[in-house]
Amino acid sequence: MxxxxxxxxxxxxxxxxxxxxxxxxxxxxxxxxxxxxxxxxxxxxxxxxxxxxGLSGIIMSALFMAGAVYQLSGIIGDRGITGWPARLLVAAFALHPMIIIHGANGMSEAAFLFFLLWAVRLLARWYHSDDPNALAIAGIALAGAYLTRYDAVIVAGSGILAVFLVSLTRRGLRLPAAALLDAIIVGFPFAVAFAMWSGASWLLTGDALAQFSSQYGNTAILEASDVPTISAAEGLVFSLAEIMVLTPALPLLLPIAFVMFLARRERELIIPVAIVASVLVFQVIAFAQGLTFPFLRFYICAIPLAILLALHLLPRDSVPRPRRRGRFGGPPAALPRSRSWGIAGILLVCASLPVSLWGLTDRTLATQHYALTAIVAPGVAERLGIQHEAQAIIxxxxxxxxxxxxxxxxxxxxxxxxxxxxxxxxxxxxxxxxxxxxxxxxxxxxxxxxxxxxxxxxxxxxxxxxxxxxxxxxxxxxxxxxxxxxxxxxxxxxxxxxxxxxxxxxxxxxxxxx
Structure with missing residues (x-):
């Protein structure tokens, strides 16, 4: 690309x-x-x-996507999930066609997913242990996400807010200064990364945010490109269709997870929602406002979000041993042991893979990816009538x-x-x-x-x-x-x-x- x-x-x-x-x-x-x-x-x-x-870019994205798979496996292991449920969840992520493509094309999505999943893993550890070490490392992950993609500003903001609210709730809405300190710990690395990168840009180019003000930035590209104007409703429908292509299981998992959130008090769900779902919400709103392009890759976070929701439907079996347990850390409260909802969630995300594979052949929904059909399955491309234009893209x-x-x-x-x-x-x-x-x-x-x-x-x-x-x-x-x-x-x-x-x-x- x-x-x-x-x-x-x-x-x-x-x-x-x-x-x-x-x-x-x-x-x-x-x-x-x-x-x-x-x-x-x-x-x-x-x-x-x-x-x-572009082989150097491919090496970069392959290593980062392998790291993303490793972090997801670590999140699953930290919950004490083993055996075939763990293997299926990891496979549903690692073998998703969109994950394979973006692990092999040199784009920034692989690094972005790595840092998001690293942040989720460390914040989950902090949630159960109140370990400030985990909180600080999560802040480094958020800083890495920002140095990879600008939309990590939304991730950092929602993550910092989630930490503040969790910390404040633990203290019975008392001692807001202590909750603010937790928010500062997780937000400080991001703030440093933001200030240093923007400051360097301003000193050397005169633009603190060149992506938005430069003639080479996203705003200038949008203005110069022939992107059709659509209404907010049309943008919303298109974004939802993109998400459905990537993971048809997500619309089903969201209400189930919400019910489990209330029934089991699985409050840890606030972490993947704050870190991963916030990216999706931002992309949906941005496209509806005409601020981004109709690219499927902008919604790639739907894939780990669906898997994390399915994971949280399984009852937790353990928590990782913290380096330093805080005052509010401890083992989780006893939870119902039924695994039926979790198994249903795993089967849903696995069943989504063939649907996603077929969706990637659609020239409207997968504008940057459908041409790969002519390489991977030229017979399918011929039947779909996309062989000629796909070859031009290739x-x-x-x-x-x-x-x-x-x-x-x-x-x-x-x-x-x-x-x-x-x-x-x-x-x-x-x-x-x-x-x-x-x-x-x-x-x-x-x-x-x-x-x-x-x-x-x-x-x-x-x-x-x-x-x-x-x-x-x-x-x-x-x-x-x-x-x-x-x-x-x-x-x-x-x-x-x-x-x-x-x-x-x-x-x-x-x-x-x-």
Missing amino acids: GDALARVASAEAVLHSRDPHLAALGFIFTPLPAMTQLPVLAFSPLLPELTRF RAFSTERRIARFLDSQSLPDGSVILDSVYGFAITAASENPKQFVVPSDGDFVTILNDPAGNDVRYILAVPNEDRGATDAVNLRYPTMFDNGSQIATLELEAPNDGANQPPWRLYRVMPTS
Whole structure:
């Protein structure tokens, strides 16, 4: 996917660009998914496929998704659930097609799920032990979630509020200062991460929240993209359909879990609701307000939420031994031992897998995923009539790789080609000579863009000045570059794009100054 490859290109620029520096990561995405790739990308000069095909991103997402499976297994083990119920719950998560896909595509969802499940696990430990160590580590998990995805702000807010309310309730609504202290413990790492990342962005770019104010951010992309306007009701219906595709069991598990919450006093349910369900609520509201794209991956948290709800229908058999038990910690109250509701919940989440697998072939509900059908099951793609358009999606960035090979064959010196990263990230990532490019993260980018000939630039890569291309820095400086070279360059070659939703490219040779 484009975002995954863009992160790879940003991380490569930190180490191997003509102006290597840590701020080359950029401030549109939060930094952790790209930063964790740096040790792997140190070897990209020896193994160019690490960047050309985004393999470093795939390694990152695979490790984080394995960590998410580990944390879910730990949550189940902490409740004392063993045997076939535990194995089925872990398998229902690990073998879900959406989890497999996002463990293998370099996107940020894997890391986000890892940190969310880590936070759930530690907050559950704190709930039963009142152990401040668990509370502090949960705060670190929330900070990691924020450094992975911006919507973790909602997670952190709801998690901090849940800790405050639980702590206040334990004290019989007395000693609010003590409850506030618990909230500060869990919220402090997140606050530090937020302040440091926003502060660094403001100091280096002038934008504290570049994702929302930059020409490369989400708001600018939405404005430049051809996203149809829908009503709030239509947005709500679409979001619910997305959730149903991922886990049809969730609408059935929610009322059952609520009944069990009241009947068994399973108050620990407040934790997965605060941490995981809050993301879903935010995404539903954001899409209904036209603030996000209709992407299935934005609702991926529905998968662990359904499994956690099914888990809580099973009676707890034990609690983990705390490092340090607090004043309000202790074994849980005796609960009814019936397992029938829990078994029903496990069967529901397992039965959802075939439905989700089929839903991923739908071009409307799974716009970013249905093309995989042409790879995994080409016969099914033919029967569904999606083979042709799926192949166009699969060919995404093949044109950019050919352009990179052409430029590499020219043996150009450093700083010979100027392009913006709006679409150009796929070219820089595919090149074996990233130093030949002048990109926006370079400190002298604006200076060179204003006078390409005077700075020994040989080529300018241009895309049409429309849609997202209208935010391209080359088009902002030279609005007619794609059409006629803006009187500073002559057309060298044109490359129609083979990939779906990707622009054609024109390579212009810069005319020397007289």
